[in-house]
Amino acid sequence: MSITKATRDSYGEALVKLADSGKDLIVLDADLAAATKTGIFKKAYPDKHIDCGIAEANMMGIAAGIATTGKLVFASSFAMFAAGRAFEIVRNSIGYPHLNVKIGATHAGISVGEDGATHQCNEDIALMRTIPGMTIINPADDVEAKAAVFAAAEHIGPVYMRFGRLAVPVFNDESTYKFQLGKGIELKNGSDITIIATGLMVNEAIEAEKVLSSKGISARVINIHTIKPIDRDIIIKAAKETGKIVTCEEHSVIGGLGSAVCDVVCEEYPVPVYKIGVNDTFGKSGPAKDLLKEFGLSSENIVNTVLKVLGK
Amino acid sequence: MDAVLKKELEVLATKVRMGVIEATYNAKSGHPGGSLSIADTLTYLYFRRMNVDPKNPKKADRDRLVLSKGHTSPALYSVLANRGYFPVDELKTFRHIDSRLQGHPEMKKIPGVDMTTGSLGQGISAACGMALSGKLSNEAYKVYAILGDGELQEGQVWEAAMFAAHMQLDNLVAVVDNNNLQIDGKITEVCSPYPIDEKFEAFGWHVININAHNFDEIENAFFEAEKVAGKPVAIIQKSIKGKGISFMEDKAAWHGTAPNEEQYNQAMAELQAHLEELDK
Numbered sequence: 140m141s142i143t144k145a146t147r148d149s150y151g152e153a154l155v156k157l158a159d160s161g162k163d164l165i166v167l168d169a170d171l172a173a174a175t176k177t178g179i180f181k182k183a184y185p186d187k188h189i190d191c192g193i194a195e196a197n198m199m200g201i202a203a204g205i206a207t208t209g210k211l212v213f214a215s216s217f218a219m220f221a222a223g224r225a226f227e228i229v230r231n232s233i234g235y236p237h238l239n240v241k242i243g244a245t246h247a248g249i250s251v252g253e254d255g256a257t258h259q260c261n262e263d264i265a266l267m268r269t270i271p272g273m274t275i276i277n278p279a280d281d282v283e284a285k286a287a288v289f290a291a292a293e294h295i296g297p298v299y300m301r302f303g304r305l306a307v308p309v310f311n312d313e314s315t316y317k318f319q320l321g322k323g324i325e326l327k328n329g330s331d332i333t334i335i336a337t338g339l340m341v342n343e344a345i346e347a348e349k350v351l352s353s354k355g356i357s358a359r360v361i362n363i364h365t366i367k368p369i370d371r372d373i374i375i376k377a378a379k380e381t382g383k384i385v386t387c388e389e390h391s392v393i394g395g396l397g398s399a400v401c402d403v404v405c406e407e408y409p410v411p412v413y414k415i416g417v418n419d420t421f422g423k424s425g426p427a428k429d430l431l432k433e434f435g436l437s438s439e440n441i442v443n444t445v446l447k448v449l450g451k
Numbered sequence: 452m453d454a455v456l457k458k459e460l461e462v463l464a465t466k467v468r469m470g471v472i473e474a475t476y477n478a479k480s481g482h483p484g485g486s487l488s489i490a491d492t493l494t495y496l497y498f499r500r501m502n503v504d505p506k507n508p509k510k511a512d513r514d515r516l517v518l519s520k521g522h523t524s525p526a527l528y529s530v531l532a533n534r535g536y537f538p539v540d541e542l543k544t545f546r547h548i549d550s551r552l553q554g555h556p557e558m559k560k561i562p563g564v565d566m567t568t569g570s571l572g573q574g575i576s577a578a579c580g581m582a583l584s585g586k587l588s589n590e591a592y593k594v595y596a597i598l599g600d601g602e603l604q605e606g607q608v609w610e611a612a613m614f615a616a617h618m619q620l621d622n623l624v625a626v627v628d629n630n631n632l633q634i635d636g637k638i639t640e641v642c643s644p645y646p647i648d649e650k651f652e653a654f655g656w657h658v659i660n661i662n663a664h665n666f667d668e669i670e671n672a673f674f675e676a677e678k679v680a681g682k683p684v685a686i687i688q689k690s691i692k693g694k695g696i697s698f699m700e701d702k703a704a705w706h707g708t709a710p711n712e713e714q715y716n717q718a719m720a721e722l723q724a725h726l727e728e729l730d731k
Contacts, residue, residue, distance in 0.1 A: 208580075
């Protein structure tokens with residue numbers, strides 16, 4: 140059994156490491172410090188952590204105001220409220236003036252689990268993609284999530300970071316892992332089809348590839364951690380060399396990774412793209428792992444989709 | 452306030468009003484009514500109160516101003532131009548396609564604009580962030596936010612009001628421009644925010660009520676605000692929408708309508724006459 144960890148924990152720990160490394164940062168939360176894990180930072184740096192109360196719109200505006208004074212600021216809440224409730228403040232007060240605000244959005248997707256549809260945000264990537272100049276990172280595991288926080292801190296401009304509540308396998312090796320903003324990672328070469336995945340679906344894609352390989356299918360696996368700006372080259376290359384693409388994301392099939400991949404291949408090298416994601420429906424309560432299976436966010440569904448696409 | 456200074460400010464405010472008319476007339480759009488109601492306060496702040504330097508608009512220790520009622524950008528632009536941030540003549544390019552004078556304030560393009568605003572309710576939150584940042588690093592600068600009375604209908608304003616009092620942001624002064632009118636009519640008929648002073652008091656603010664068109668009262672209010680410790684300050688200014696132009700005063704129709712040529716000529720003539728009167 141591999142080690143598992145929720146990327147929200149990685150977020151909280153990375154904030155502490157960032158401050159330990161000498162970065163002067165302020166972390167905002169909206170009464171969810173225990174859940175978003177900024178509470179870990181609060182414990183280490185109580186004077187640099189500000190709880191704004193249950194008022195996400197105001198928190199985003201405060202973050203914008205702090206950023207105008209030249210300080211590095213992280214604003215944290217659940218994805219539903221950070222990207223959803225506060226969308227227009229993120230657009231007008233952060234995105235339009237291109238302020239240096241880092242948004243740490245946890246509890247993204249249906250793996251929120253028991254809290255159900257009101258809290259399962261499957262729309263945040265779609266919303267954030269429409270804001271000019273917004274960088275969007277959706278890390279796949281603990282190692283990548285921590286690296287993403289450091290990369291976001293170095294980047295000048297608004298960044299939306301998407302983290303999960305569910306503990307997921309840690310498959311990257313910290314000693315060799317390199318995070319490059321805007322660069323996809325080819326995890327496995329292959330020639331019959333390409334599986335492009337993001338977030339917790341990357342590990343499912345890795346597992347699916349093993350099964351496909353045993354059936355004699357050569358599947359390429361690509362991890363897209365930066366959804367905007369997206370790595371066009373790695374996608375075009377895959378389209379040219381494998382001819383078919385399956386995208387996998389814990390997000391609506393409308394406006395997320397799948398749509399971003401389609402935008403690239405439609406313009407550059409049209410090939411069929413099959414999108415695995417939440418199919419234009421709301422989530423529901425239940426254990427996260429059962430929900431992921433039921434909504435087709437599993438290695439089994441990736442395998443079945445690939446077999447169907449290849450007519451096998 | 453001594454008579455010479457008061458007259459000087461009245462002259463400046465009249466020039467600021469001329470800039471508002473010039474900008475909206477040339478743009479054939481914009482919001483003259485609410486710009487004219489805050490012209491005196493903005494003139495006082497930028498010429499008498501704020502620590503700013505038009506030659507160094509981004510200097511770190513400057514006082515900041517967030518025009519939360521961002522649609523009244525003509526007033527802010529006119530004050531900034533008259534204060535020397537950019538040529539007064541540039542006001543004629545307001546809202547034009549190649550102009551940096553965007554319809555609503557844009558901090559990255561326009562020297563002297565401290566925050567991008569326009570969507571109501573958001574500026575006060577950014578002002579809270581600036582004030583909080585100053586507190587966290589023990590800086591002495593002040594933050595001023597200008598809100599409309601109709602803007603108080605936005606829930607975000609009260610999120611910010613709660614936060615500012617909780618954090619004891621006594622380096623923050625919010626001016627509520629109470630001209631009693633919004634686009635659809637009287638604020639009492641649309642969705643009344645009254646009693647405004649009692650609401651801010653209940654949220655933990657120090658409240659000062661003034662007449663927006665009396666420089667003695669304006670100055671006294673900001674002097675009083677300076678002395679308040681541990682609380683943010685709300686200055687509720689009773690103002691007249693369209694103040695200074697006879698046919699625009701107290702008319703909701705002048706919220707977002709630009710003067711035509713005839714109206715422009717009349718408005719400028721009235722302001723010119725006022726300048727000459729002050730010169731006597």
